[in-house]
Amino acid sequence: MTTAGTTGEDRLDAAFIALADPTRRAIVARLARGDATVSELAAPFAMTLPGISKHLKVLERCGVISRTRHAQFRPCHLEAGALDAAVGWIEESRRAWSERFDKLDAHLRDLQRGPAADQAGTAGG
Amino acid sequence: MTTAGTTGEDRLDAAFIALADPTRRAIVARLARGDATVSELAAPFAMTLPGISKHLKVLERCGVISRTRHAQFRPCHLEAGALDAAVGWIEESRRAWSERFDKLDAHLRDLQRGPAADQAGTAGG
DNA sequence: CTCGTACTTAACTTGACAGTTAATTAACCA
DNA sequence: TGGTTAATTAACTGTCAAGTTAAGTACGAG
Numbered sequence: 386m387t388t389a390g391t392t393g394e395d396r397l398d399a400a401f402i403a404l405a406d407p408t409r410r411a412i413v414a415r416l417a418r419g420d421a422t423v424s425e426l427a428a429p430f431a432m433t434l435p436g437i438s439k440h441l442k443v444l445e446r447c448g449v450i451s452r453t454r455h456a457q458f459r460p461c462h463l464e465a466g467a468l469d470a471a472v473g474w475i476e477e478s479r480r481a482w483s484e485r486f487d488k489l490d491a492h493l494r495d496l497q498r499g500p501a502a503d504q505a506g507t508a509g510g
Numbered sequence: 511m512t513t514a515g516t517t518g519e520d521r522l523d524a525a526f527i528a529l530a531d532p533t534r535r536a537i538v539a540r541l542a543r544g545d546a547t548v549s550e551l552a553a554p555f556a557m558t559l560p561g562i563s564k565h566l567k568v569l570e571r572c573g574v575i576s577r578t579r580h581a582q583f584r585p586c587h588l589e590a591g592a593l594d595a596a597v598g599w600i601e602e603s604r605r606a607w608s609e610r611f612d613k614l615d616a617h618l619r620d621l622q623r624g625p626a627a628d629q630a631g632t633a634g635g
Numbered sequence: 636c637t638c639g640t641a642c643t644t645a646a647c648t649t650g651a652c653a654g655t656t657a658a659t660t661a662a663c664c665a
Numbered sequence: 666t667g668g669t670t671a672a673t674t675a676a677c678t679g680t681c682a683a684g685t686t687a688a689g690t691a692c693g694a695g
Contacts, residue, residue: 402530406652414603417603422672438674439653457672465603476597478542485542531682560644560685561684563644567643581641581692581693582691646685650684651681651682652679652680654678660673661671665669
């Protein structure tokens with residue numbers, strides 16, 4: 386089913402890559418509590434301003450945050466919706482995963498009732 | 511409050527990094543439908559076997575998959591629980607995010623009722 | 636014990652990214 | 666007009682991850 390995955394792959398890529406970095410995750414977590422300027426975001430992270438600026442660009446490019454202008458300040462705003470895709474993907478995988486166990490469970494129950502001419506071979510590929 | 515985030519950071523890192531790669535995500539999706547051998551996993555991915563092997567190692571190291579031995583086959587098994595942390599983290603961020611808007615909402619309602627001696631100063635850092 | 640299959644390890648190339656310092660833009664203040 | 670603060674861009678470096686080929690390991694079949 387690789388064909389089904391083509392749509393929105395880039396978006397998922399971006400979302401997960403954005404969250405794969407601990408600094409960016411911390412930024413997102415902080416932003417979840419309220420908007421903040423670049424300097425405010427940089428303060429707790431033993432990192433230079435340009436470093437933070439780059440991370441913000443990554444987050445902005447994949448739609449996780451948006452930025453406006455307020456005098457010389459550039460407050461960052463979290464766009465939580467961008468993370469929906471990431472959660473959705475994982476949830477979908479888990480759904481399929483548990484569904485599989487539901488089937489296995491039913492199968493095992495079936496075997497217990499009447500272990501006829503069936504065999505638990507490898508899942509048919 | 512960066513100190514609060516120290517615990518389990520590595521684990522989250524690993525989970526998100528694992529999912530940040532489209533090939534690995536495809537492997538996880540396939541594994542969600544049932545266990546598979548390395549060759550079976552490699553087949554649809556225009557990539558050499560060692561390449562897949564590396565990806566599997568990444569997934570294994572962060573607990574997303576586990577591997578057993580069956581003759582010369584090495585069937586891979588998805589451990590869905592490892593993704594819980596990733597989902598949990600995002601959900602937590604979203605919770606804080608929406609909570610913030612609930613507060614803002616209440617504040618605005620408050621202002622409409624009696625805009626007395628209170629002023630909407632900048633949000634406290 | 637030799638051969639084929641399934642997979643891993645080793646060694647290497649390539650490319651992207653995190654982080655730095657230095658210079659630049661943009662807005663406010665005097 | 667010049668100076669300060671806020672933030673970005675530019676240029677560079679070190680590191681790490683992804684992918685390759687080639688060789689090695691482990692197991693079963695004959």
